[in-house]
Amino acid sequence: xxxxxxxxxxxxxxxxxxxxxxxxxxxxxxxxxxxxxxxxxxxxxxxxxxxxxxxxxxxxxxxxxxxxxxxxxxxxxxxxxxxxxxxxxxxxxxxxxxxxxxxxxxxxxxxxxxxxxxxxxxxxxxxxxxxxxxxxxxxxxxxxxxxxxxxxxxxxxxxxxxxxxxxxxxxxxxxxxxxxxxxxxxxxxxxxxxxxxxxxxxxxxxxxxxxxxxxxxxxxxxxxxx
Amino acid sequence: xxxxxxxxxxxxxxxxxxxxxxxxxxxxxxxxxxxxxxxxxxxxxxxxxxxxxxxxxxxxxxxxxxxxxxxxxxxxxxxxxxxxxxxxxxxxxxxxxxxxxxxxxxxxxxxxxxxxxxxxxxxxxxxxxxxxxxxxxxxxxxxxxxxxxxxxxxxxxxxxxxxxxxxxxxxxxxxxxxxxxxxxxxxxxxxxxxxxxxxxxxxxxxxxxxxxxxxxxxxxxxxxxx
Numbered sequence: 135x136x137x138x139x140x141x142x143x144x145x146x147x148x149x150x151x152x153x154x155x156x157x158x159x160x161x162x163x164x165x166x167x168x169x170x171x172x173x174x175x176x177x178x179x180x181x182x183x184x185x186x187x188x189x190x191x192x193x194x195x196x197x198x199x200x201x202x203x204x205x206x207x208x209x210x211x212x213x214x215x216x217x218x219x220x221x222x223x224x225x226x227x228x229x230x231x232x233x234x235x236x237x238x239x240x241x242x243x244x245x246x247x248x249x250x251x252x253x254x255x256x257x258x259x260x261x262x263x264x265x266x267x268x269x270x271x272x273x274x275x276x277x278x279x280x281x282x283x284x285x286x287x288x289x290x291x292x293x294x295x296x297x298x299x300x301x302x303x304x305x306x307x308x309x310x311x312x313x314x315x316x317x318x319x320x321x322x323x324x325x326x327x328x329x330x331x332x333x334x335x336x337x338x339x340x341x342x343x344x345x346x347x348x349x350x351x352x353x354x355x356x357x358x359x360x
Numbered sequence: 361x362x363x364x365x366x367x368x369x370x371x372x373x374x375x376x377x378x379x380x381x382x383x384x385x386x387x388x389x390x391x392x393x394x395x396x397x398x399x400x401x402x403x404x405x406x407x408x409x410x411x412x413x414x415x416x417x418x419x420x421x422x423x424x425x426x427x428x429x430x431x432x433x434x435x436x437x438x439x440x441x442x443x444x445x446x447x448x449x450x451x452x453x454x455x456x457x458x459x460x461x462x463x464x465x466x467x468x469x470x471x472x473x474x475x476x477x478x479x480x481x482x483x484x485x486x487x488x489x490x491x492x493x494x495x496x497x498x499x500x501x502x503x504x505x506x507x508x509x510x511x512x513x514x515x516x517x518x519x520x521x522x523x524x525x526x527x528x529x530x531x532x533x534x535x536x537x538x539x540x541x542x543x544x545x546x547x548x549x550x551x552x553x554x555x556x557x558x559x560x561x562x563x564x565x566x567x568x569x570x571x572x573x574x575x576x577x578x579x580x581x582x583x584x585x586x
Binding site: 143144177204206227229257259260261277280284287289304308309 | 509528531
């Protein structure tokens with residue numbers, strides 16, 4: 135929607151969002167909450183992965199989940215059924231969460247609380263990359279069923295994240311997907327990125343990803359305490 | 361990006377797009393070109409399906425393909441290698457094609473020509489739904505690996521199309537995906553929609569989809585001739 139005539143306006147929207155994201159970040163830090171933003175195309179398995187993480191983390195940490203969807207609260211209900219505290223944001227016609235939506239939720243009653251807040255963004259590999267929410271960590275999921283060319287075609291989101299989780303690895307024998315190709319492309323875009331291979335179906339790789347997430351949380355807690 | 365404050369502007373952008381889409385439609389009709397817009401999430405298999413269709417159609421009809429991607433021309437090159445006439449539009453930061461991008465290409469040298477022009481939109485289940493391009497037919501792909509809840513979560517695009525093609529059906533035994541659930545949801549959103557099940561890997565369903573596409577093309581040719 136941002137033709138050259140609308141370029142200036144789009145830049146203003148991004149600047150406003152960045153400022154609100156900074157305010158959210160302070161808010162999260164004051165709450166003592168570590169915030170992780172999960173992004174991917176529709177159907178890469180964000181909700182299922184978040185459900186697994188929340189279940190495994192909840193005995194160690196207090197966890198809330200924020201679900202972003204155009205309409206409905208299917209995913210939030212799915213989490214609540216599993217005993218996870220979940221809050222729904224309906225984005226309507228917007229193809230991503232923005233910092234203002236998160237700010238409004240943080241000032242609502244009730245609002246997400248806990249030592250870790252997990253955000254599930256709208257399924258989209260383009261716009262969520264340009265709209266930070268105040269999160270501490272940005273994770274991009276890529277399902278092996280989507281093809282190994284996606285980091286080339288959607289470079290911004292893979293450049294602008296802390297980790298890439300390759301999901302549905304149980305299907306690897308049935309699809310054309312080369313892990314080395316993806317690793318090479320993603321590392322060229324983003325040399326410091328961490329890569330994980332995960333299947334929520336057979337549990338492969340979940341422990342490694344969870345250990346990394348907990349380690350990052352501890353680093354932030356220590357840094358905040360100094 | 362369209363917060364309430366930007367709602368008015370967003371409506372203006374959509375109106376401008378609708379007007380340009382109408383102009384494109386007249387342009388296509390004057391050219392005698394039947395235009396089909398393919399939309400889906402990233403990795404649902406648009407390029408592979410389009411490649412199959414273009415190869416099978418090109419002995420009967422003259423066909424051009426317009427590829428929309430944020431960056432690069434991977435998909436256009438893939439089509440050209442197979443002998444298909446292909447034109448790339450780079451959308452940059454935009455998460456969808458718009459009517460202005462198509463209009464510019466139609467006035468460029470060289471530009472797409474032929475009795476059928478196939479457009480591959482940017483991989484995104486949200487915004488392409490609200491930006492008509494002047495096409496005669498709108499097709500949405502949904503891969504069985506994405507999950508059968510997608511029409512509930514992204515209703516606008518499934519409401520606003522002529523056919524839904526369920527792709528990668530060769531993987532059906534390895535995923536949780538219920539055809540009846542999807543058919544029920546999609547038909548509730550869009551009673552007149554056609555549904556197809558296709559695998560480009562084993563060829564299942566391709567003949568049926570192609571026959572429907574050719575029939576629609578003939579209907580339009582006949583209607584134009586009257």
